[in-house]
Amino acid sequence: PTLERDVFIDNELVPDKIRLQLQRAEDIARARGSAILIGHPHKETLDVLRNWIDTLEARGFLLVPLTAVLTEKG
Numbered sequence: 155p156t157l158e159r160d161v162f163i164d165n166e167l168v169p170d171k172i173r174l175q176l177q178r179a180e181d182i183a184r185a186r187g188s189a190i191l192i193g194h195p196h197k198e199t200l201d202v203l204r205n206w207i208d209t210l211e212a213r214g215f216l217l218v219p220l221t222a223v224l225t226e227k228g
Contacts, residue, residue: 155224163193172202183215188223 161179164172176191183189195200210217 157190157220157224159192160189161191163191164196164199167198169202171196172199173206176202176206180213180215181221186225190220190223 160182161175163175165175165181166172172193178192179189193203207217
C-alpha cells in the first residue's frame with residue numbers, strides 16, 4: 155500500500171505562505187475526509203505548526219499518524 159502527500163506545507167519559508175498551505179490542507183480534508191501534509195523541521199514551519207495544532211480540535215480536525223489514513227483508505 156502507498157499514500158501520496160496532498161500538501162507540501164513549506165515550499166516557501168514564509169509564515170503566511172505556510173498558513174495558506176495549511177488552510178488548503180484543511181479544505182482537502184473537509185472534502186475528502188483526510189489530507190496528507192509534509193514539511194521540514196524549519197523554525198518558520200515549526201512556529202506556525204505549534205499555533206495551528208493548538209486550534210485543530212476546535213475546528214473539528216484530528217492529527218493522526220499516516221497508518222490511520224492508510225487503514226482508512228485500505
